[in-house]
Amino acid sequence: MNLLERDHDLAVLEAAIAAAESGAGSGVAVTGDAGTGKSVLLDAAVAGTTIRVLRAGCDPLRTPRPLGPFRDIADQAGLGDLLHDDDAGLSRVYEDVYNALRSEPTVLVIEDVHWIDAASVDVLRFLARRIETLPLCLLVSCRDRELEDVHPVRALLGDIARIDSFTRVPLQSFSLDAVKALIGDTALDAEKVHVLTGGNPFFVTEIAKEPERPMPVSVRDAVLDHAAVVAPGDFEALQLVAAAPDRVDHRLLPALGIDLPTLRRLDASGLLRSTDDGLEFRHELARLAVQSTIPPAGRAPLHARLLQAHEQLDFQDPAIMTHHAVDAGDDARVVQYATAAARQATHAGSHTDAATFLQTAIEHHPDGRDRERARLLQALGREQYMTSRLTEGIATIRSSFPLWRRVGDLAGLASAHELCAVLEYYNAHRQDAETHAERAAEMANESGARVEFGKAKATRAFLAYQRNEFDFALACCNEADQVALVEENSALGMRSGLFRSVVEFARGDVAARAQVATAIEEAREHSLDELASVGYSNLAYHDVEQRRLRSAAHVLEESLPFADERDIVICHHWQTGVRSRLHLYQGRWDAALEDSVEVLSRLGMPLCTLWPLLVSVLVPLRRGDVHSSDEPLDIAWQLAESLDEPVRRLPLMSALAERAWMTGTEDDRVSTLAVEEMKRLQSMPGASWAVGELAVWLQRLGLLEETPSDIAEPHRLTLEGRHEDAARWWHDAGDPFQEALCWGDSADPEHQVHGVTLLETLGATGTADRRRMQLRTDGVDNVPSRPRASTRANPFGLTNRQLEVARLLARGMTNAEIAARLYISPKTADHHVSAVLMRMGLPNRRAVIVQAEELGLA
Secondary structure, eight states: OOOTTOHHHHHHHHHHHHHHHTTOOEEEEEEOOTTSSHHHHHHHHHHTOOSEEEEEEOOOOSSOOTTHHHHHTTTTTTOHHHHHOTTOOHHHHHHHHHHHHHSSOEEEEEEOGGGOOHHHHHHHHHHHHTGGGSSEEEEEEEOGGGOOTTOTHHHHHHHHHHOTTEEEEEOOOOOHHHHHHHHTTSSOOHHHHHHHHTTOHHHHHHHHHSTTSOOOSSHHHHHHHHHTTSOHHHHHHHHHHHTOSSOBOGGGHHHHTOOHHHHHHHHTTSOEEEETTEEEESSHHHHHHHHTTSOHHHHHHHHHHHHHHHTTSSOOOHHHHHHHHHHHTOHHHHHHHHHHHHHHHHHTTOHHHHHHHHHHHHHTOOTTOHHHHHHHHHHHHHHHHHTTOHHHHHHHHHTTHHHHHHTTOHHHHHHHHHHHHHHHHHTTOHHHHHHHHHHHHHHHHHHTOHHHHHHHHHHHHHHHHHTTOHHHHHHHHHHHHHHHHHHTOHHHHHHHHHHHHHHHHHTTOTTHHHHHHHHHHHHHHTTOHHHHHHHHHHHHHHHHHTTOHHHHHHHHHHHHHHHHHTTOHHHHHHHHHHHHHHHHHHTOHHHHHHHHHHHHHSOSOGGGGHHHHHHHHHHHHHTTOTTOOSHHHHHHHHHHHHHTOHHHHHHHHHHHHHHHHHHTOOOHIIIIIIHHHHHHHTTSTTOHHHHHHHHHHHHHTTOOOSOOSSOOHHHHHHHTTOHHHHHHHHHHHTOHHHHHHHHHHSSOHHHHHHHHHHHHHHTOHHHHHHHHHHHHHTTOSSOOOOOOTTTOOOTTOOOHHHHHHHHHHHTTOOHHHHHHHHTOOHHHHHHHHHHHHHHHTOSSHHHHHHTTTTTTOO
């Protein structure tokens, strides 16, 4: 294919390669429709380079190979273990690939990422975010217009758009002038060719190869014109190669009956090329054209031959085998290879692809093998849980129930009910979750399946803990512990032990926090990633609940990357919601809204949306938008009712009370229900913070009849009238909004004015206006006027990325150290540091260190 009109595009790629040769990392995403010349451009770009070139492609399989492109380059890059070790976790893949690419200047080319698997996307995103620290030129090609909205590559392209050292090169079709240049002095009509082909370079090139032929009406006809030279006896061999969506390994050719004379005759068509990896079509459009000639009845025999040839090799890729088995109509082999491919995808951290392979295995599973089918359904349900597809997962697991009953396997049925309990709870169906957990325990006990009984008890403990039924939760943990001890099941013991520690921590035992942290580390050491991530989620949640805000920030700094690297989507979703609440308390409202939008815009766990819903209401309210929609509060109320966890309703009631205080309106849920709930829950273990916050808001509304008996210290100080002490408590904790409110609650006009000033600094102009109105009503002189928007400062308005930089600044790190820690270039670090200092209104980095405690960055 010709490189006409590609000079600028080629220069961009060559500049990126030259930068890698000098040690500076960068990347280019080459995008365009099929046939626009992406591969040709990449060929030309790497042709003259003297540095290492690693090149791999993605294949149009029904379900992609887990880490397929990285397995293809594993031997070249010194990653042989990655090629053969199905147990390699994604975090290890990140590290190994990063180290391999750091060792020497490299051009890494990944073609056709529109066919890529989710795990490989994660690796590419990992590299893209660290590209500036590597001597790497990362080149990817993609048919971007073919991507669905939910395609994992969308996230990769989104990352690329935000990285300064990444460039996107969209390839356009040929202009009329380019078509004229390509067809030269032939008898072809350039305008007709341009109209017919739409300027598609591949199509134009195919027509120009043999200008004396009649003008084809499609790409297919253009390709098949060249295939006409192939003898009928050899055309089946050409179709056989077309049936392989990746390529035909050279080792397969003898088993397929393709000998050297046949290859020579096929070469005359100009459609094939031989590479180090095998025999393949020069272009995907050519492969599809030849594939279209295969009659429906001829497809299965071709794929059966390919499948049998693959089985003669020492190593079979289960994803490719699955593809051929499906088209061969060989259900037994589909189940065999799809199950193996799912297992490989799970170990690679590609739970989405694992679910797809399991779905394929189930669809082809024969009747009469109910136990095996039930196990597949249960495995699929677990993968759907990991990817936060809870409604689908529940339906999948429930469909296994009759199969377990039919084979009389109560232990299997108990296991399915226990898993269903977990999914139902995260889907905000508490009663259903409890019912499943109880049934699981009963069935396991009846069948003598002690381990399944222990798992059911551990899950029941978790459900009880979430409802603050701590004594019952500990009793269930005791039963699970006993089973783990007798059965020597360490995984069950660690699960129960973690839940026990979380219960003690939630009820107020500060010493138990260290036990939770230890349990998390133990889970990580034993590769129980999901359990460790659940531990992180609960540790961060209670740190925020008990206002250990700096501790919570440190936990989330570690836990979110962990969930991301392990592809535990459901925990990442939950922890982002927790971080939204943390940012709200710390006065970092832009970051809070950023997280809130992320959580609410993604499909997944309803349970994690409660605080993001409140954030989406409280931040605009405090900033002065008193007419914002009530819909988020209504959704949050329905969610809290569905959960039937009384303590979770209290923050919602506090938000309703704050809105009533701000707007001067009445709400029966505040004046009646909130008052009753506060009285009812004031002595409930683990409720002291939520009860105290609600009590303070009720006092501001004049609705507090008596002070609750057991509330957290800062709220107690406020209700006792010790507003200065309360304000200082909140200041030390790092919650500027609560500090400002406490100064405003004071009877001292100077304190009240100071509270207004703090609110303005925070950007809480709506709350500040509410205080001003109150001060004027009370006859206070010298009420500070509202500053103009151009002079109003908001040192807390940082994005999540800027917060990362600010924390590292506060630890005394240099720009170079920050760059190394965040995998960015020193230049990018300089840019972020300057932006942070400007937004925080501080003169230099030393000021950040000195004020780290005050700014909540310590």
